[in-house]
Amino acid sequence: MIAELRRLSTAAGTTLLATDLPYDLWLAVRRHFGSIEKARVAAGLGTPDRARRWSKSKVVAELRRLHAEGVRITDLGLKHEHGEVLGALRMYFDSIVVARRVSRIPEPVPLGGKRQRWDEIRVVAEIEELHRSGASIAASKVPNPLFKAGKRYFGSWQGAVEAAGHDYDEVRLQREPYTKKEILEALQALAKSQPEMRWSDLHQLSYAPTVTRLFGGFEVALQRAKLRAWPERERHAAMSRPDVIAEIQRREAQGKETNWEAVNTDDHRLWYSGVLHFGEWHRAIEVAGVDAERHNRRWTSESLLEALAERDRRGLSLKPDDVRRDDSRLYASTIAYFGSYVEAVQQVAPTPWALTKWTRSMVIERLKALAGDRDRVTAREAGGTLVAACQRHFGTYSAACRAAGVNRRARVRSY
Numbered sequence: 001m002i003a004e005l006r007r008l009s010t011a012a013g014t015t016l017l018a019t020d021l022p023y024d025l026w027l028a029v030r031r032h033f034g035s036i037e038k039a040r041v042a043a044g045l046g047t048p049d050r051a052r053r054w055s056k057s058k059v060v061a062e063l064r065r066l067h068a069e070g071v072r073i074t075d076l077g078l079k080h081e082h083g084e085v086l087g088a089l090r091m092y093f094d095s096i097v098v099a100r101r102v103s104r105i106p107e108p109v110p111l112g113g114k115r116q117r118w119d120e121i122r123v124v125a126e127i128e129e130l131h132r133s134g135a136s137i138a139a140s141k142v143p144n145p146l147f148k149a150g151k152r153y154f155g156s157w158q159g160a161v162e163a164a165g166h167d168y169d170e171v172r173l174q175r176e177p178y179t180k181k182e183i184l185e186a187l188q189a190l191a192k193s194q195p196e197m198r199w200s201d202l203h204q205l206s207y208a209p210t211v212t213r214l215f216g217g218f219e220v221a222l223q224r225a226k227l228r229a230w231p232e233r234e235r236h237a238a239m240s241r242p243d244v245i246a247e248i249q250r251r252e253a254q255g256k257e258t259n260w261e262a263v264n265t266d267d268h269r270l271w272y273s274g275v276l277h278f279g280e281w282h283r284a285i286e287v288a289g290v291d292a293e294r295h296n297r298r299w300t301s302e303s304l305l306e307a308l309a310e311r312d313r314r315g316l317s318l319k320p321d322d323v324r325r326d327d328s329r330l331y332a333s334t335i336a337y338f339g340s341y342v343e344a345v346q347q348v349a350p351t352p353w354a355l356t357k358w359t360r361s362m363v364i365e366r367l368k369a370l371a372g373d374r375d376r377v378t379a380r381e382a383g384g385t386l387v388a389a390c391q392r393h394f395g396t397y398s399a400a401c402r403a404a405g406v407n408r409r410a411r412v413r414s415y
Contacts, residue, residue: 056093073105118153123160127150184221238276245288248274323341363400
């Protein structure tokens with residue numbers, strides 16, 4: 001093992017990190033030495049350079065030095081080339097404004113020249129101008145200075161939009177944040193529709209982070225929803241050693257992935273049983289007679305593109321979500337090698353997946369289908385993609401609804 005560490009270090013020409021080691025060697029290092037640091041000492045190898053240790057005084061000194069060199073001491077000015085300084089600054093100061101004040105650095109001159117002067121009248125006028133030009137006035141689409149001014153003078157962006165005479169539900173592109181009552185009702189409905197749901201599946205719900213924010217976790221939320229015996233929490237008995245081997249061989253025969261990540265996602269019980277009986281998943285693979293190279297793939301840029309091309313030849317989807325679900329290692333490795341999954345796929349297939357090309361007639365048909373027998377469809381029900389198509393082809397969501405004969409009820413404006 002020591003000889004292999006020395007060989008790898010010589011070949012790399014640099015200090016070895018844990019991420020530089022093959023998986024089986026990393027496991028052996030952990031088993032015999034406890035850590036990569038102790039293994040490097042035993043092999044007589046050097047240690048990597050440690051990250052710079054910051055203090056409040058060092059941050060102040062570095063900010064003064066950068067200011068003297070002409071660097072703008074702002075979040076944007078430090079973000080790209082001086083991210084380490086920005087990270088240290090946030091550890092020791094409440095904001096970059098406080099850091100500048102302590103460092104005796106003057107406030108930078110705005111890039112756009114003089115500061116804009118805002119008031120209630122100008123905010124409303126700017127919103128109306130955007131609306132007349134056909135641009136979206138959703139919070140995420142308007143210029144940041146206008147958004148901040150709207151919040152400052154009207155308490156919220158919703159207040160600014162309504163002051164300009166627009167229905168905020170038709171403007172917003174995202175749903176309102178969940179309330180505690182909505183979360184509890186959603187859990188109760190889920191318990192009725194999926195009585196055999198497992199505990200681990202709860203954390204895959206789209207509103208799982210909201211549950212943590214509002215209740216601190218699912219335990220408290222389920223108690224508040226009066227759900228005592230749901231979801232299923234019983235741990236299933238582990239599979240026998242022969243059954244583990246047979247199931248691995250069956251997956252291989254069916255062309256399914258046998259690496260630990262895919263198995264842990266598809267069949268956690270199989271993965272757990274394999275580790276229980278064999279100590280490590282790759283040992284279970286070896287005992288089952290499955291090609292270990294399939295488990296420990298070593299990617300290159302060429303092999304990644306070939307793997308993506310093979311999916312395309314087989315008629316499999318190249319959409320990011322589908323590839324992440326089917327072969328997460330291929331998806332993650334593609335991003336690691338190329339920086340962008342989409343750019344890599346475009347080298348294999350110019351049009352890797354179909355995008356909806358909205359037309360005016362498609363927008364109208366979709367709105368009519370959503371409305372059905374009703375006479376009103378809110379922007380929340382339509383969704384962000386359709387709302388954006390409405391604004392692109394008709395100027396506003398309301399205009400698109402009128403063209404589709406939807407939202408026929410007159411809205412009474414209150415002053």
